Amino acid sequence: MASQLRLRSALALVTGAGSGIGRAVSVRLAREGATVAACDLDRAAACETVCLLGGQGSEEAAPGGAHAAFQADVSEAGAVRCLLEQVQAWFSRPPSVVVSCAGITRDEFLLRMSEDDWDRVIAVNLKGIFLVTQAAAQALVSSGCHGSIINISSITGKVGNMGQTNYAASKAGVIGLTQTAARELGRHGIRCNSVLPGFITTPMTQKVPQQVLDKVIGMIPMGHMGDPEDVADVVAFLASEDSGYITGASVEVTGGLFM
Numbered sequence: 001m002a003s004q005l006r007l008r009s010a011l012a013l014v015t016g017a018g019s020g021i022g023r024a025v026s027v028r029l030a031r032e033g034a035t036v037a038a039c040d041l042d043r044a045a046a047c048e049t050v051c052l053l054g055g056q057g058s059e060e061a062a063p064g065g066a067h068a069a070f071q072a073d074v075s076e077a078g079a080v081r082c083l084l085e086q087v088q089a090w091f092s093r094p095p096s097v098v099v100s101c102a103g104i105t106r107d108e109f110l111l112r113m114s115e116d117d118w119d120r121v122i123a124v125n126l127k128g129i130f131l132v133t134q135a136a137a138q139a140l141v142s143s144g145c146h147g148s149i150i151n152i153s154s155i156t157g158k159v160g161n162m163g164q165t166n167y168a169a170s171k172a173g174v175i176g177l178t179q180t181a182a183r184e185l186g187r188h189g190i191r192c193n194s195v196l197p198g199f200i201t202t203p204m205t206q207k208v209p210q211q212v213l214d215k216v217i218g219m220i221p222m223g224h225m226g227d228p229e230d231v232a233d234v235v236a237f238l239a240s241e242d243s244g245y246i247t248g249a250s251v252e253v254t255g256g257l258f259m
């Protein structure tokens with residue numbers, strides 16, 4: 001898809017920006033003119049992403065640099081509050097585009113899943129998106145700014161997946177959270193949408209047993225796994241005014257898996 005500078009005035013906060021889909025989203029939004037605040041649990045990975053953006057920015061750079069890297073654990077309320085404070089102090093405005101990509105898996109069959117594996121996945125994938133969505137929406141509403149919030153769910157949240165009771169629950173929760181936020185925030189000019197990727201080639205899917213990947217790929221009408229850029233294409237659309245009348249939607253990026 002030809003890139004356009006349709007995001008030239010946007011400040012985009014991307015969590016999970018240090019890898020996979022979050023890195024691809026950061027690159028794509030920057031290419032369309034956005035200033036990117038790249039956040040990750042892994043500070044070094046976030047900085048590597050900023051370097052890919054051609055930005056001079058990193059936390060060591062002068063405030064207001066082209067792009068900047070931030071470190072935060074999205075599952076921690078204090079860290080997320082601090083993140084939004086840092087971003088607004090750095091760029092003198094709230095992020096008008098917020099893309100929550102940070103996420104983990106702790107896969108195990110239900111009969112064997114530990115409470116800790118459940119708790120951690122819910123904390124990062126669902127509570128993390130609650131905390132980021134809430135903090136970003138508070139900043140936008142208090143400043144009277146419009147915005148677009150994009151939360152990365154998964155097709156697993158729609159159809160379930162063996163070995164992922166924790167992950168599927170978290171991703172289904174993201175859909176419900178985002179739809180509710182869309183209902184509440186529409187009057188403030190803030191759109192909220194979910195993206196539901198299928199199997200995408202990233203470090204997250206590299207942990208999946210090959211036997212399982214072979215099974216699933218055989219079920220994909222387009223016959224192959226997707227790339228992070230396939231998801232970034234949709235995120236860029238939802239971030240821009242080209243999707244100005246879309247909110248509360250769940251957009252599947254799956255190659256047709258489980259259409």
Ligand SMILES: CCCCCCCCCCCCC[C@@H](O)CC(=O)SCCNC(=O)CCNC(=O)[C@H](O)C(C)(C)COP(=O)(O)OP(=O)(O)OC[C@H]1O[C@@H](n2cnc3c(N)ncnc32)[C@H](O)[C@@H]1OP(=O)(O)O
Pocket residue numbers: 105107108109154155156159160161162163164167197198199200204205207208209211212215216
């Ligand atoms: C018939 C195929 C149906 C496929 C439906 C898929 C629908 C949803 C696709 C999800 C796409 C989005 C994913 C995205 O959100 C990103 C991720 O979440 S990536 C991580 C995805 N995780 C998984 O898919 C879990 C993979 N499974 C495992 O990691 C392990 O199996 C584990 C659960 C840890 C258990 O390991 P263990 O060594 O105890 O067992 P095995 O691996 O030997 O498996 C035993 C048998 O179960 C079959 N199996 C396991 N997982 C799946 C699965 N997800 N779908 C289908 N079948 C699965 C495995 O093939 C073995 O079968 P068999 O007894 O015939 O050898």
Ligand SMILES: NC(=O)c1ccc[n+]([C@@H]2O[C@H](COP(=O)([O-])OP(=O)(O)OC[C@H]3O[C@@H](n4cnc5c(N)ncnc54)[C@H](O)[C@@H]3O)[C@@H](O)[C@H]2O)c1
Pocket residue numbers: 015016017018019020021022039040041042045072073074075100101102103104124128152153154155196197198199200201202203204205
């Ligand atoms: N890869 C896929 O097939 C696929 C499919 C559907 C949905 N998703 C979702 O897309 C998102 C990105 O996944 P990916 O495949 O790029 O994975 P990835 O593992 O490549 O990247 C995830 C990033 O999130 C960061 N992160 C993890 N926990 C964090 C925390 N507590 N705070 C801040 N950052 C944290 C990691 O450091 C990493 O950089 C996830 O939410 C994932 O569930 C992925």
